[in-house]
Amino acid sequence: LRVPIFRYLSKNIRSSFFRNFQVVGFFDAGTAWSGSNPFSKDNPLNISTFPTDVKDPLVSVRVKYFRDPIVAGYGVGLRCLVFGYFLKLDYAWGIETRDIQEPRLHFSLGTDF
Structure with missing residues (x-):
């Protein structure tokens, strides 16, 4: 308008x-999006890795969750x-x-x- x-x-x-x-x-x-489908469970937008600020962590956790x-x-x-x-x-x-x-x-x- x-x-x-x-x-x-x-x-x-x-x-x-x-x-x-x-x-x-x-x-x-x-x-x-990245990949073939924006709603894919493998879309990097839907994956977070913790911790993100440590160079060599003993434990690294990948969390998958759906983001619109x-x-x-x-x-x-x-x-x-x-x-x-x-x-x-x-x-x-x-x-x-x-x-x-x-x-x-x-x-x-x-x-x-």
């Missing part, structure tokens, strides 16, 4: 910065066009293993798609 806020307030805006300024809302979901391979994120942001590129400032929450993570502030520079 994109709202060119200043364009709605005034039709005759000369400044490209304000003419292309947008307030956005977004949601994104996806997955990545689908992650998502949602948030709000601002966009403006500067020298043909979008400056983007987003405030977003991640969703991993069905838990909402602490929000993060993201700044990026890029083209529009």
Whole structure:
């Protein structure tokens, strides 16, 4: 969802910065995995080895547990066009293993798609 806020307030805006300024809302979901199937019991995402910080442990334990391979994120942001590129400032929450993570502030520079 994109709202060119200043364009709605005034039709005759000369400044490209304000003419292309947008307030956005977004949601994104996806997955990545190693192997043939993201739900496989052999997916490295589902295996943790303890201890992880000792060079030569006497005992090493491998724990297999299922982690949902689908992650998502949602948030709000601002966009403006500067020298043909979008400056983007987003405030977003991640969703991993069905838990909402602490929000993060993201700044990026890029083209529009």
